[in-house]
Amino acid sequence: MNTRPDDSGTHDDGIRRIFGVPVSLPGLADARAHLRGFEPENPDLFVPRTFGAGWNLNVGAVAVKLGLIRPDDSLPDLAEHIPPGVAGALRVAPIVGGAVVAAAGVRAALTHKRLPSNWGITFKPTRWSSGPAAMAAPVLISAGAGAWAEFSARQGSEGVEVDATAAAQALSMQAMSLLLITAATRRADDPQSSRLWPAAGIVAAPVVTTGVLVATVRSALRQLDGSLRGARTDKNG
Incomplete structure (x- = not known):
């Protein structure tokens, strides 16, 4: 997918720009938009966001x-070759991830009266809230991400069991949320705890997305290679 704009400022996939900033509103429900964050054929490191204004890293x-x-x-070309086991795991993982984050958030809220609810650029808490209030955002984000991944899978093309990009992005948000919950509880228990936990939460998103999608692409390539080898064997036999 080409995300570079034409002379009118509108991309070929319908993305518009306001004062040079790309804006995408229907992206969450648009399977093409999900692929913007994983375009190996596009050398640009930053591409328009799936939803909202601005740019995302092209992992x-x-x-x-x-x-x-x-x-x-290209993932769209390989989607039909994703092994059933991998597709099934990608379908289930965001649901499990949402449940794990919810359990961690509830536990943190019940065991801590106050928790960090916002972090500064130096990875120090800039705001504290009650346990339930602090945990509401990561839990809701993770649950919403899991629901979005499942919705995207159901809206996908016939013969494609999972929206791999939506699943990877959901898992990345859930990993980030889980690490930030861990960072919050550690900071509440020990004010001198390492700043690496909130930093790891931020870094986790692109790392998880990249890892999941690269593994998916490689599994699809192996499946395709096996199918081609089998076809050649049958033909020669």
């Missing part, structure tokens, strides 16, 4: 630069 381009995949390893 597909990052994976290519790291030598993990090739530029022509």
